Amino acid sequence: MTHRSFFWFILPTLTAMLLFIALPIVSVFIQSLYVGHEQVLVVSKSCDPFGCEEVTSVDTEATEALREAEPLGKFNGIDTYINRSHLAFAEVSAAWRDTENLGEFFRQIYNLRFYKALAFTLAYTIVVTPFVLLLGLAVAVGVNNLPRIFKGPTIFVSLLPMIITPLVGSLILFWMVDADGVIGATLQRIFDDNALSLKASPTLTWIMLIVYGIWHLLPFSFIVFYAGLQTVPTEVMEAAMIDGASKWERMRHVVVPHLMPLVIFVTLILLMDNFRVFEPIVGFSAEAHARSLSWIIFNDLRESGSPLYGSAGATSMMTILGVAVLLTPVLIRTWRDFNRKAH
Amino acid sequence: MLGAPTRRFRWTPLTVISMALVALWLIIAAFPFLWTLWGSFKVQGDFFSKADWMNALHGVHTIRETGGAFTLDGYHGAWIQEEFWKNVVNTTIVVFFTVVISLTIGTLGGYALARSVHRYAFWILMAALVFRAMPHITLVSGYLLPFFEWNIWGILPTTIIVLVAINQPFTLWMLHSFFLNIPKDMDESAMVDGCTRFQAFRHVIIPVMWPGVITTGLFSFLLAYNDFAVTSMLLSAENETMVPAISSFLGTTQVEGNVMFAVAAVVSATAPLFMLVLFFQRHLVSGLTAGAVKG
Structure with a gap:
């Protein structure tokens, strides 16, 4: 394809991506260097027969005018990145100095907003991804062994948790595990504890969100692995059988290696999707015990009255950096493949 | 045998376990939807029933409040x-x-x-x-x-x-x-x-x-x-x-x-x-x- 025709074919989509994906990253970065204007205060003297005192009040008009004139706020450099709500350099080094052991140190760090969100996001990603891979493979093998007529309906039902709107899916589960919902109330009866609530305990909240994550993404890995199972070469399987390999050994030494490229693909997609976990926290109203990076950005932007653009920008930049780190191995691998093909 | 077009079905412990797993997954995947669909035609007292989850099936409160076992109040609202x-x-x-x-x-x-x-x-x-x-x-x-x-x-x-x-x-x-x-x-x-x-x-x-x-x-x-x-x-x-x-x-x-x-x-x-x-x-x-x- 000539450069000229390539250019005209790619122009619309490239423009859309540059304007609404690449440029916003720049805009987020610029925002993160600024901080919103503080309210303009005026000090006036108010005198009454008993004497004079100084009164400080907010000059609403001047504040509005200032915010109108410079909507970005005032330049703050990288201060937003290292302040208490983000990387918290001062607090971290204080904790390092003052704490006796590592456990205590991490407990102090964990109380800082950004690290708390980072901890949840990573924990969620690291726990959900392997569970989804393993269970998806197990279900795929199970469905593959089913008699033919059951396969279609099984796939139909399995697709539902994945294509459901994440917010709606988490609400559906949330209403069931609610203290008055079918699962929540039954659990209370089983443990004979009327105060038992999945919302009240941090551990149970995390488990609830992780279970939702597995429920939501398992269909994806199941479908991909199921399609992969259809392409396992029969001759190899038969040869393995003749050599006396048991079902389990065939699984371990023939099927799994055959599916390996798919495992890498699924892992990549799962890591990307799990790292942006956001809607379930809104759906389960879990923000008291579990906040992800995406959720704290959302929360900054939702700040009533004056959204914290600077703070949201700084967290966004660091989240994008996290995504880049996650993706690096894949990018390097693809780059090598491409070079090998080119030569 | 995986992927073979003709295959006789045999009950072995492994197939039983994998069938059970699939059955369990199907319940987990489908039940929340069925439950919420059914419950959306009930009143709140039934769908969120602390006393007895069977209320959601029978619609005890729904019958008491609206006269029928199913109501469209939620949808109307x-x-x-x-x-x-x-x-x-x-x-x-x-x-x-x-x-x-x-x-x-x-x-x-x-x-x-x-x-x-x-x-x-x-x-x-x-x-x-x-x-x-x-x-x-x-x-x-x-x-x-x-x-x-x-x-x-x-x-x-x-x-x-x-x-x-x-x-x-x-x-x-x-x-x-x-x-x-x-x-x-x-x-x-x-x-x-x-x-x-x-x-x-x-x-x-x-x-x-x-x-x-x-x-x-x-x-x-x-x-x-x-x-x-x-x-x-x-x-x-x-x-x-x-x-x-x-x-x-x-x-x-x-x-x-x-x-x-x-x-x-x-x-x-x-x-x-x-x-x-x-x-x-x-x-x-x-x-x-x-x-x-x-x-």
């Missing part, structure tokens, strides 16, 4: 009282235009990427992969301030364009891999016969590309329909689509004790997705595996 139909109209507009525009510009771009052998085509695909991985909310924080400044915040066209752009990386990858499957000879022989590149695309490629386009369209539909991060931040209250409307229901209805409105709205929002799987199951499955099998 959501659709008419809370004007959920407006959100449905907004969602329809947003989703329709997002899918149409995404596919139009995505098809052109995906075709170009599949046919170009130059290095920059590879770089565009890599950039698209990175863009695909970015959490949407990080981009939203970049939109808000400029959109406020230019006075285009809160309206449907802005949201549509943003959703189209966010959709592009995925659309490009998917269509690119579909176009790779269409033999190069087809459009190249047309060009030897004197067609320009665009004429070859128009007369040779467009007639055979529909299976890939339909599949990609389904995923664009899902992305636009399911989105919460963009629509909740970029739309004003009167232009809200279904998903952010459901989330704002929660704030208002829980106070008034009308959780059933939200339940009914949730079931209403699920119905189109259900139909989508019913009619396009094959396309969805092929779409999920298309990218994977390519590697």
Whole structure:
């Protein structure tokens, strides 16, 4: 394809991506260097027969005018990145100095907003991804062994948790595990504890969100692995059988290696999707015990009255950096493949 | 034996375990939907029954309060009282235009990427992969301030364009891999016969590309329909689509004790997705595996 025709074919989509994906990253970065204007205060003297005192009040008009004139706020450099709500350099080094052991140190760090969100996001990603891979493979093998007529309906039902709107899916589960919902109330009866609530305990909240994550993404890995199972070469399987390999050994030494490229693909997609976990926290109203990076950005932007653009920008930049780190191995691998093909 | 066309079915411990696992998964996958669908026709006292979950099945309170075992109060409250139909109209507009525009510009771009052998085509695909991985909310924080400044915040066209752009990386990858499957000879022989590149695309490629386009369209539909991060931040209250409307229901209805409105709205929002799987199951499955099998 000539450069000229390539250019005209790619122009619309490239423009859309540059304007609404690449440029916003720049805009987020610029925002993160600024901080919103503080309210303009005026000090006036108010005198009454008993004497004079100084009164400080907010000059609403001047504040509005200032915010109108410079909507970005005032330049703050990288201060937003290292302040208490983000990387918290001062607090971290204080904790390092003052704490006796590592456990205590991490407990102090964990109380800082950004690290708390980072901890949840990573924990969620690291726990959900392997569970989804393993269970998806197990279900795929199970469905593959089913008699033919059951396969279609099984796939139909399995697709539902994945294509459901994440917010709606988490609400559906949330209403069931609610203290008055079918699962929540039954659990209370089983443990004979009327105060038992999945919302009240941090551990149970995390488990609830992780279970939702597995429920939501398992269909994806199941479908991909199921399609992969259809392409396992029969001759190899038969040869393995003749050599006396048991079902389990065939699984371990023939099927799994055959599916390996798919495992890498699924892992990549799962890591990307799990790292942006956001809607379930809104759906389960879990923000008291579990906040992800995406959720704290959302929360900054939702700040009533004056959204914290600077703070949201700084967290966004660091989240994008996290995504880049996650993706690096894949990018390097693809780059090598491409070079090998080119030569 | 895996993948063999003729196979005798035997009961071994391993098959029993794997069948049990599949059965368990099916229950876990389907039960929440069935339960919520059934419960949406009950009153709150039954759907959220602390005393006895069987109430939700029999509808004890529903019979007492409304006279019948099933009630449409939740749907009436959501659709008419809370004007959920407006959100449905907004969602329809947003989703329709997002899918149409995404596919139009995505098809052109995906075709170009599949046919170009130059290095920059590879770089565009890599950039698209990175863009695909970015959490949407990080981009939203970049939109808000400029959109406020230019006075285009809160309206449907802005949201549509943003959703189209966010959709592009995925659309490009998917269509690119579909176009790779269409033999190069087809459009190249047309060009030897004197067609320009665009004429070859128009007369040779467009007639055979529909299976890939339909599949990609389904995923664009899902992305636009399911989105919460963009629509909740970029739309004003009167232009809200279904998903952010459901989330704002929660704030208002829980106070008034009308959780059933939200339940009914949730079931209403699920119905189109259900139909989508019913009619396009094959396309969805092929779409999920298309990218994977390519590697």
